[in-house]
Amino acid sequence: MAEDTTVDAAPDVVDDGVAVTIDGTEVRARKGELLIDAAERHGVYIPRFCYHERMRPVGMCRMCIVEVDTGRGPSLQPSCMLECTPDMVVDTTSEVTRKAQEGVLEFLLVNHPLDCPVCDKGGECPLQDQTMSNGPGESRYIEQKRHLEKPIPISDLVLLDRERCILCDRCTRFASEVAGDPLIHFLHRGNHTEVNTFPDEPFASYFSGNTVQICPVGALTATSYRFKARPWDLTQTESTCQSCSVGCRVAVQASRNEVLRILGVDVDPVNWGWLCDKGRFDFEAINSDERLAAPLVRQGDELAPAGWAQALRQAADALSGALDSGGPVSIGVLGGARLTNEDAYAWTRFAKGVLGTDNCDAQLGDGLPPEVVLGLPRATIDEVCRPGGTVVVVGPDPKEELPVLFLRLRHAVVEAGATLIEVAPARSGISDYATVTLTHRPGEVAEVVRALVGETGQSSDLGGADASAVGRARALLDQADGDVCVVLGRPSVAESADFVTDAASVLQRALPGARFLSALRRSNVHGALDMGLAPGLLPGRVRLEDSGAEFAEAWGAVPATVGLDAHGMLTAAAEGRLSVLVLLGADPLADFPDRHLAERALATVPTIVASDLFLTESSARAHVVLPAAGFAECEGTTTNLEGRVSVLGQKVTPPGTARSDWMIAAELARLMGHDLGLESPAAIWDEICTLAPSHRGVTTDLLRSTDSDAGVLVPLEREEPAPADVDSTDGVAAEDVAEAAVDQAAADDTLEAQAAEAEGVAAAAEQVAAEEAGELAEEAAADGPVEDGAEEAVASRGPATLRFDGIPAVTLAPRDAYSLRLVATRKLYDQGTGVQQSAQLAPLAPGSVLRLNRYDFERLGVEEGSVVRVASARGALRVPVVVDAGVPRGAAAVYVNQPGLAATSLVDAAAAVTEVRVETGIDS
Amino acid sequence: MAVTDAPKMITSRFGRDDAHTLAGYEASGGYQALRKALSMTPEQVHTQVKEASLLGRGGAGFPAGVKWGFCPDGVWPRYIVVNGDESEPGTYKDRMLMERDPHQLIEGVLIAAYAVGCAQAFLYVRGEMALAQERIAAALNEAYAAGYVGKSILGSDFSVDVVLHWGAGAYIVGEETALIESLEGNRGMPRLKPPFFPAAKGLYMQPTIVNNVETLSNVPWIITHGGEAYAGFGAEGSKGTRMFAVSGHVKNPGVYEVEFGVTTFRDLIYAPVYGGGIRSDRQLKAFIPGGASAPWFYEEHLDLPLEKVAVDKAGSMLGSGAVVVMDETTDAVKACLNVVRFFAHESCGKCTPCREGTTWLERILSRIDDGYGRSSDLALLMDVCDNISPGIAWPPKQTTICPLGPSAVSPISSALQRFRPEFEAKVAAATKARADAVAVAVDVRTAVPHG
Amino acid sequence: MARFTPENETVAREILSRYPVPKSALVPLLHLAQEQDGHVTRDAMVHIAELVGVTPAEVIGTCTFYEMFKMEPVGRYLVNVCTNISCMLMGSDALLHHAEERLGISAGDTTPDGMFTLEGVECIAACTEAPCLQVNYRYRTNVTNESFDSLVNELAAGELEDEIPPHGTLARIRQHIPADRAAGVAPPDVNRVPVWMQTAVADTESPAGSEAN
Numbered sequence A: 001m002a003e004d005t006t007v008d009a010a011p012d013v014v015d016d017g018v019a020v021t022i023d024g025t026e027v028r029a030r031k032g033e034l035l036i037d038a039a040e041r042h043g044v045y046i047p048r049f050c051y052h053e054r055m056r057p058v059g060m061c062r063m064c065i066v067e068v069d070t071g072r073g074p075s076l077q078p079s080c081m082l083e084c085t086p087d088m089v090v091d092t093t094s095e096v097t098r099k100a101q102e103g104v105l106e107f108l109l110v111n112h113p114l115d116c117p118v119c120d121k122g123g124e125c126p127l128q129d130q131t132m133s134n135g136p137g138e139s140r141y142i143e144q145k146r147h148l149e150k151p152i153p154i155s156d157l158v159l160l161d162r163e164r165c166i167l168c169d170r171c172t173r174f175a176s177e178v179a180g181d182p183l184i185h186f187l188h189r190g191n192h193t194e195v196n197t198f199p200d201e202p203f204a205s206y207f208s209g210n211t212v213q214i215c216p217v218g219a220l221t222a223t224s225y226r227f228k229a230r231p232w233d234l235t236q237t238e239s240t241c242q243s244c245s246v247g248c249r250v251a252v253q254a255s256r257n258e259v260l261r262i263l264g265v266d267v268d269p270v271n272w273g274w275l276c277d278k279g280r281f282d283f284e285a286i287n288s289d290e291r292l293a294a295p296l297v298r299q300g301d302e303l304a305p306a307g308w309a310q311a312l313r314q315a316a317d318a319l320s321g322a323l324d325s326g327g328p329v330s331i332g333v334l335g336g337a338r339l340t341n342e343d344a345y346a347w348t349r350f351a352k353g354v355l356g357t358d359n360c361d362a363q364l365g366d367g368l369p370p371e372v373v374l375g376l377p378r379a380t381i382d383e384v385c386r387p388g389g390t391v392v393v394v395g396p397d398p399k400e401e402l403p404v405l406f407l408r409l410r411h412a413v414v415e416a417g418a419t420l421i422e423v424a425p426a427r428s429g430i431s432d433y434a435t436v437t438l439t440h441r442p443g444e445v446a447e448v449v450r451a452l453v454g455e456t457g458q459s460s461d462l463g464g465a466d467a468s469a470v471g472r473a474r475a476l477l478d479q480a481d482g483d484v485c486v487v488l489g490r491p492s493v494a495e496s497a498d499f500v501t502d503a504a505s506v507l508q509r510a511l512p513g514a515r516f517l518s519a520l521r522r523s524n525v526h527g528a529l530d531m532g533l534a535p536g537l538l539p540g541r542v543r544l545e546d547s548g549a550e551f552a553e554a555w556g557a558v559p560a561t562v563g564l565d566a567h568g569m570l571t572a573a574a575e576g577r578l579s580v581l582v583l584l585g586a587d588p589l590a591d592f593p594d595r596h597l598a599e600r601a602l603a604t605v606p607t608i609v610a611s612d613l614f615l616t617e618s619s620a621r622a623h624v625v626l627p628a629a630g631f632a633e634c635e636g637t638t639t640n641l642e643g644r645v646s647v648l649g650q651k652v653t654p655p656g657t658a659r660s661d662w663m664i665a666a667e668l669a670r671l672m673g674h675d676l677g678l679e680s681p682a683a684i685w686d687e688i689c690t691l692a693p694s695h696r697g698v699t700t701d702l703l704r705s706t707d708s709d710a711g712v713l714v715p716l717e718r719e720e721p722a723p724a725d726v727d728s729t730d731g732v733a734a735e736d737v738a739e740a741a742v743d744q745a746a747a748d749d750t751l752e753a754q755a756a757e758a759e760g761v762a763a764a765a766e767q768v769a770a771e772e773a774g775e776l777a778e779e780a781a782a783d784g785p786v787e788d789g790a791e792e793a794v795a796s797r798g799p800a801t802l803r804f805d806g807i808p809a810v811t812l813a814p815r816d817a818y819s820l821r822l823v824a825t826r827k828l829y830d831q832g833t834g835v836q837q838s839a840q841l842a843p844l845a846p847g848s849v850l851r852l853n854r855y856d857f858e859r860l861g862v863e864e865g866s867v868v869r870v871a872s873a874r875g876a877l878r879v880p881v882v883v884d885a886g887v888p889r890g891a892a893a894v895y896v897n898q899p900g901l902a903a904t905s906l907v908d909a910a911a912a913v914t915e916v917r918v919e920t921g922i923d924s
Numbered sequence B: 001m002a003v004t005d006a007p008k009m010i011t012s013r014f015g016r017d018d019a020h021t022l023a024g025y026e027a028s029g030g031y032q033a034l035r036k037a038l039s040m041t042p043e044q045v046h047t048q049v050k051e052a053s054l055l056g057r058g059g060a061g062f063p064a065g066v067k068w069g070f071c072p073d074g075v076w077p078r079y080i081v082v083n084g085d086e087s088e089p090g091t092y093k094d095r096m097l098m099e100r101d102p103h104q105l106i107e108g109v110l111i112a113a114y115a116v117g118c119a120q121a122f123l124y125v126r127g128e129m130a131l132a133q134e135r136i137a138a139a140l141n142e143a144y145a146a147g148y149v150g151k152s153i154l155g156s157d158f159s160v161d162v163v164l165h166w167g168a169g170a171y172i173v174g175e176e177t178a179l180i181e182s183l184e185g186n187r188g189m190p191r192l193k194p195p196f197f198p199a200a201k202g203l204y205m206q207p208t209i210v211n212n213v214e215t216l217s218n219v220p221w222i223i224t225h226g227g228e229a230y231a232g233f234g235a236e237g238s239k240g241t242r243m244f245a246v247s248g249h250v251k252n253p254g255v256y257e258v259e260f261g262v263t264t265f266r267d268l269i270y271a272p273v274y275g276g277g278i279r280s281d282r283q284l285k286a287f288i289p290g291g292a293s294a295p296w297f298y299e300e301h302l303d304l305p306l307e308k309v310a311v312d313k314a315g316s317m318l319g320s321g322a323v324v325v326m327d328e329t330t331d332a333v334k335a336c337l338n339v340v341r342f343f344a345h346e347s348c349g350k351c352t353p354c355r356e357g358t359t360w361l362e363r364i365l366s367r368i369d370d371g372y373g374r375s376s377d378l379a380l381l382m383d384v385c386d387n388i389s390p391g392i393a394w395p396p397k398q399t400t401i402c403p404l405g406p407s408a409v410s411p412i413s414s415a416l417q418r419f420r421p422e423f424e425a426k427v428a429a430a431t432k433a434r435a436d437a438v439a440v441a442v443d444v445r446t447a448v449p450h451g
Numbered sequence C: 001m002a003r004f005t006p007e008n009e010t011v012a013r014e015i016l017s018r019y020p021v022p023k024s025a026l027v028p029l030l031h032l033a034q035e036q037d038g039h040v041t042r043d044a045m046v047h048i049a050e051l052v053g054v055t056p057a058e059v060i061g062t063c064t065f066y067e068m069f070k071m072e073p074v075g076r077y078l079v080n081v082c083t084n085i086s087c088m089l090m091g092s093d094a095l096l097h098h099a100e101e102r103l104g105i106s107a108g109d110t111t112p113d114g115m116f117t118l119e120g121v122e123c124i125a126a127c128t129e130a131p132c133l134q135v136n137y138r139y140r141t142n143v144t145n146e147s148f149d150s151l152v153n154e155l156a157a158g159e160l161e162d163e164i165p166p167h168g169t170l171a172r173i174r175q176h177i178p179a180d181r182a183a184g185v186a187p188p189d190v191n192r193v194p195v196w197m198q199t200a201v202a203d204t205e206s207p208a209g210s211e212a213n
């Protein structure tokens, strides 16, 4: 990383600080630090209402005024607006201070109703608390208080009681400053001031729930929590949100074994206390009546309740049968991103070590190859959002898929001078904040990225991006202060991941110091990949072919060959090559980009075993359904998109007999004659720390220490990005060779090897590994001398963790002028169970229309909103069509997994891009 | 009587019917000061204004030349914003200057922009002043056409657009940081100083000079005659002349340009050329010397000179040059309530003590005036005042961001100190009425036969 | 009519062009909307939000702060009687009371025929000519009950239409900056020394700079 040149970060300045005297004690404040913060850091809490450390101070409630002497005699100053200056003398307890604070409290209570007994905030209300600690004791106000209509809904999720509002400007500041959705505002003036929305235009923000959390009184309440509980009835545990992979820290609050509320916890590196509304409110799904509470087994067309013994036995028999008849390759394990790290590890060990199958994939064809996710120099959120930094976003719309990452990115741009270059197939929620947005035709992201870094590409028109915009973006990259960070994900599931992989190769090559933040959205997908739930991987970010021997020793066996990914498994299933498909909380019908393939796979595979929280469209097709414990119901750890491991808290018990996935794996193994010896999540974690190279030293003690509130980044020793010139030397060549060797091995691997008995797998693997190592060494030697140092390094650190070294450019056939290319993206609210099982959120899924650029729209000659037929080689849909200037010419955009439109039925996952034709005149 | 023959510096054209037109303005020496200024360096122009010791006329009385020097070096662009929001009760002078001599103001703005290096000027006129807006719009259109405003003014390399902007009815917008918020399209709520001193962080967070209409209307005279000549008039702490609006119970209410320091309040209220004395030759009860925010003065203050330092020392201010005269028939409680109600109504609502406190004060006073006062109310009034303006001293301390909240304290502390018996009488009457009502109620009850 | 007419949209764009930051045009555009419709309509606020590039909530937040913007229709003539100290001393209470009786409405209300809305307002800067009032922001000073009555009669008879336009119109002359005379807006994010200051800046700042070296 380049030297951080900001003044604040220079250590001598921090230490130097300024001396201020607070209540008679001299303390050191940081330069520019606000008095209210400096005092709090030194144990003096100054009461406050409007001040919030994550927002700009406004100094309007006047609660924090204290007597300050800066050399011109003591005067009352708001400590939330006052920067510490040398030799400032502060008295927070003087008679004058006390009187002023009492006065402010009495003023606040003039119009504040004394309805504490029926107020949701009662018991945890700063106004109540500070009235006790700093208030006058009684009010002398005898006139009528302000009366306004009791709570008015300002959105689907939030109610506002204006009588209780003390006009601290927190919610309104949050809406405009933090969320960028200034849809609530002060109206009127003086004593008639109130917070409200524009008439009939609700506070429709993905972040509205934060206002409920930061309201210092009970003016803003969540519809889901209203009148549900009193704070003293609640118990809480800290955990990590599992609604997406940002991994916001949360407090899970429950009463009588029911989760009633989720609050954001302020941790510096991640969420700063904020949550998105999905993460805050989808806990209702935990309590849903439709949760699976007992195992189900198929009897003909029906799924009938069964005991665990029966269900597990049936599953184990199916697995044994598959091993007997088709060998390990006839078994596939799909999913796992919902699982804890410990669950994922247990399943990896069961699948790879017991069943011997490497057909495992925690992703559902909508992600990126694991070596891209795990093998690029990784960036933290803080690095991506560095003040004054430059970030390139090549990925999904962060606002829709990783909402709190969106907040951090927005903050970096708006408040901290960061430069954001967006490369996307359509304008997104972050486009308003991007310095430049380059929209490209589907499938041509790498073309744009090539142009961006100044490489010549194949297409003459820059993948559809605007040439002047590309020029501007390039200039921005050239001017970047310090190393660039890249947010990398899958912008659209209607085009192959290869294009993004290609783009990543280009960026890695052109920007040697660049770090990458993975933008895969599913909650613990990064943890699942870390735990080896992907073909060719083993726990700890290592390759099967590199570390197979060690794991074979520990586990008794590992698969002989690299297995299939989600697409491969579904294809194999559809072609009758799979006997058992295990769905670990996966719903391929909803989430796999190619719905037809998923349909055929599920229809063809003889046995489906599903572990799930709900009967989804896919798990409803299963033969054995095992009810799993979900968020807030199990202990363990999770890993966010940075690779940050944090502790999950259990707050309630799972419904019925539902249990954790690690237990299911262990039970199945036992039924098949293998005792994994996995006793508890803690024991599993110990094993992970021992075996997984990237996780060495990340002990339970470390994770649970108070310094680790925000989680622990793994590996503990951060790899520094390789210097620019190293990339083009032997290291790369050797890796390329290794990869080629693997591909080769996978391709012409013999079925005999795959069909080997589980016990025999280890030996085979060892042999393969040895052979390959030999080959590799030979070939490397043939390429040139292997540096001794390099070998030593590898030897001393154990097997090299995964590393991505680029792929050759991917080519794409030119676009057929008569068709459009499909862009399929996600919205925050969709048909996922978390949303659909939460009464408040379910109606917010917007549905989908077909969005076209005006140019393409006008060629159709139809009215806005009229229904058209969209047809691809795979299928056809009827959908209303609208103009969207954010969609580039030649593209047609839809949202996936929305009510009323199965957009993925248009996609062929084997095709590079999805071409569609739009036909009109089919209106009924 | 010390009624001097100091020249009319800013009202010299008030006698001309055509002063608001370009022709009328040019015919009476208009835009010569601008020409002169353009022949000087910006620095030299600035020096003249500094030498003139021109005090701000918007209320705070801060020297304009000093303020212009506060813009931080090397930070551009700078803006100039003219405060024409005149709304302080009793104040009436900026509207006259804008309606009757708009070009003089425009010329002053241009010279100031030239001296400070302001790349754009905004003339913020109070929303309710339709005629002033019309006259300024017409004047600007003429001045643009004649090459006085806009690009390459009078062929020089000095270019500045003067944009006419209107408010929409909010007294607080007269406060300079609220004015800036309003000009940015926001609710006119003041910003906290520090850090938001307009000269350092003003419009769009850039260095911004905010001056009152009258202040800037003085600038052409200063450039024409020199800062030294200007400083030759007035008193030590206040140079030149100033416009005073004398209203209320005087025989000749009016707006008068008088020389600072030489003239006294007695002159202003009693001299035949000015106020001409109290109507019907009644006794003076009290007068407000500098707009509704100012603590009241009485008989004993009449001989104070119209001069900032002396008036400040006596416990009030010349403020916006509004002298409101109350004769002996005035109901002190009603007058006090009237002023407090104004501030309660005009509070922007940002600070708790002002938003809640001023309304509370208004309600207590209303109650007293309506005959529902309680004996504890007078102490309560003072304590609520104290919570808005701790110590109730002059100059006021404040628990608020801007001085509006404390402004509501001035009339109460003044009236209550001086005319306490009037308050007590109303409270006593109310208490008696309540006691009588209870007595009646008791009588009725005791009248009911037992058993 | 609620959104701007095409002609007014042109005016709106001219107003916008004078400000370095579009939001500054918000209050002027609200005035324009009120001039068009007599009050500020919901659709006008939406249109303004689009033109300025803010949300309608921000527009209404600003709009409702200011006294002059009316969210509901008011009479053709808005009669504002000053109630502040100077006028009060000269009998504005009685004048307002008389006005209520003459118009048959209380302050704050509109006559059933939609001709008059009466309001008691804060100081309108005519304190030396008290008591005073404004009709659609045109002054009448030293008002007596008699002069008030004849004013109302004249207004009702349409005799003052030339002098007093319907509610909403303020200045009837608009500022217009001819393109060839415009100096141009000064965007806050362009740190450029004004041309006429350059020599001065060079004179004063370079010695300081060299001293520092």
Ligand SMILES: Cc1cc2nc3c(=O)[nH]c(=O)nc-3n(C[C@H](O)[C@H](O)[C@H](O)COP(=O)(O)O)c2cc1C
Residues within 6 Å of the ligand: B055, B056, B057, B058, B059, B060, B061, B062, B064, B083, B084, B085, B086, B087, B088, B171, B172, B173, B174, B175, B176, B177, B210, B211, B212, B213, B215, B216, B402, B403, B404
């Ligand atoms: C509540 C309040 C209202 C004010 N109203 C006005 C006003 O209407 N006109 C004005 O020029 N200054 C007003 N001021 C003073 C301005 O804040 C500012 O000091 C002045 O415009 C600066 O110009 P000057 O230095 O030329 O006086 C007001 C101040 C306060 C605190």
Ligand code: SF4
Residues within 6 Å of the ligand: B172, B189, B190, B346, B347, B348, B349, B350, B351, B352, B354, B355, B400, B401, B402, B403, B404, B405, B406
């Ligand atoms: S003192 Fe009153 S008017 Fe001034 S900022 Fe505070 S609330 Fe607004």
Ligand code: FES
Residues within 6 Å of the ligand: A047, A048, A049, A050, A051, A058, A059, A060, A061, A062, A063, A064, A065, A078, A079, A080, A081
């Ligand atoms: S916390 Fe400082 S003024 Fe509100």
